[in-house]
Amino acid sequence: MSTSNPSIEDVEKGAAMDYAHLTNTTVHSFSWENVTVTVKDRKTKQPLEILSGVNGIVEAGEMLALMGPSGSGKTTLLNVLAHRAATAGATIQQTLAINGAPTSLASFRKLSSYVEQEDALVGSLTVRETLHFAAQLALPSSLSKAERKARIEGLLSSFGLYDQADTIIGTPIRKGVSGGQKRRVSVAAQLMTSPRILFLDEPTSGLDSAASWEVISFVKELAKKHKFLVVASIHQPSTTTFELFDKFLLLSKGKVAYNGPVPGIKDYFAGLGYNMPLYMNPAEYVIQLVNTDFTRSSTKSSQQLEHLHTSWSGSPNAALIAHQIQAKSISHDSTATLSTTHTTANPLTLPLTLVHRSFIKSYRDIVAYGIRIGMYLGLAIMMGTVWLRLSPTQSNIQSFTNAIFFGGAFMSFMAVAYIPSYLEDLALFRKERANGLYGPTAFMVANFVVGVPYLFLIAVLFSVVAYWLGNFAPTASSFWTWVMWLFLDLLAAESLVVLLSSLIPIFVVALAATAFANGLWMCVGGFMVQPEALNVFWRYVFHYIDYQAYVFRGMMVNEFGSRNYSCEKLEDGGCFCMYPSRLQDQCLVEGRAVLESYGYGTGDVGRYVGYMVVIVFVYRVLGWVVLWVRKH
Structure with a gap:
């Protein structure tokens, strides 16, 4: 795609158009009332409230900081407000309203965006x-190319990213933009759809105080200018960063200790007898006030918390918030048009867009396929030089068989190298799906399509080296048949990686599960123990669904189906043939005799290919099912 720099006039024009689409004229308030989340206590098995009757309201153009010590429930509250899963097995009671009226999940997602704590970005793409x-x-397909470009240029200008526009985000191998700039990219990407409500989960996590202020100040400027609402969970901000927020909601053990204007914090707590030391960071002071994890006297801290919670619930400030929420619900603005403020992109073009993005990643980021190609070429050289120029004699029949097993099994096993790249794609998919951009079908289709040419290239490169060095059946048709089997092998192996990594999206666990599965397939594939001799359980439960078994069969037929091997000549002029065949009087072993010893026939190749296609399809469908079930 083009990365040409537009003129200053184009940038200013784009920024002006961007301001027009960003400005919020429909959502005037977002409120929540009596948010209560209950889970079952692991020890007592009794109901435990992790949020208790939390109320709040944010007006257009305001920023609310959501804070509390670890375990206070702030992340749970943020997820509830954003219509996301609070926690597993939780019972949720809530009343959420926009402009005083409830709204559906579909409408809410069109009005809001959620920026995750971790920057789920493609590191090999530029800003x-x-x-x-x-x-x-x-964005909807009805928008013209010029409008899209203007919106992009406007956001680059608004977020101060114009000078870094053609710099990559950054990968483990290539350095990209700074941490603060990366956070701004994450926020800018979410503002692409012109959300009216923006949720930020720990937007300053991992940033120093200067970078934290930089990120929050950009959001603050845009929120004030374009009247959108911001709710952000934040951890220990500096004084200057904290003062950028308009409102502050303090949680402790699931209950509210303060909810109101940031400038009113000092006077409110002083009125309760908690005088803030001069020049102390207000955010730091109130967190220490409600944090009971490190206090020596549990009785005193419990009494203090009880005092703070009771004081807040009976305070005029709490009553004012409840009154504001009720006033909005009584005289709420019409929300009938809210669901039509934003339409999604054409679902038919989504897979193509994902394929385009993944293709750029795959050839720029060598971790995705470049390292794997190098690994497979190294394996090919090793295999070719170990089984170097085997002559077609009966003494080498076992060596040919060993090489066939090794080539197929270890090509499959080394597919574990794809796990890190897939987990990165999966994290991005989850973020974008949660924001309503696309579903598992588009993701799975794009993932498969992008992998096909690279896996075919790997199969060809591996075969060019290993096949001819090993002196396998020396015909073009046999060579390309070998390539086909390796390609199907890699397709199945990568599909297995996708399934297991989707099911267990933790690198070490996914790696162990994939390695175990490949070890199992090696054991029951028919090389270690011939199929007829396999234990009944292993044969009928696992052997017939083992893709490595069909690869091994197909490659064995490819090598031995139409090739003969010389027997050992005896001193008396006779021959000793290890495998009796119709050619033994010519001092030759017919390759088909080797196949018969394994119970393989030359006429079953078409079925084997069909089985491989079915296995790949089933793995991909199961992977899709896992992604579909795990909606959050």
């Missing part, structure tokens, strides 16, 4: 490309 693909995935 401009990141925003380009965000526009392709999120």
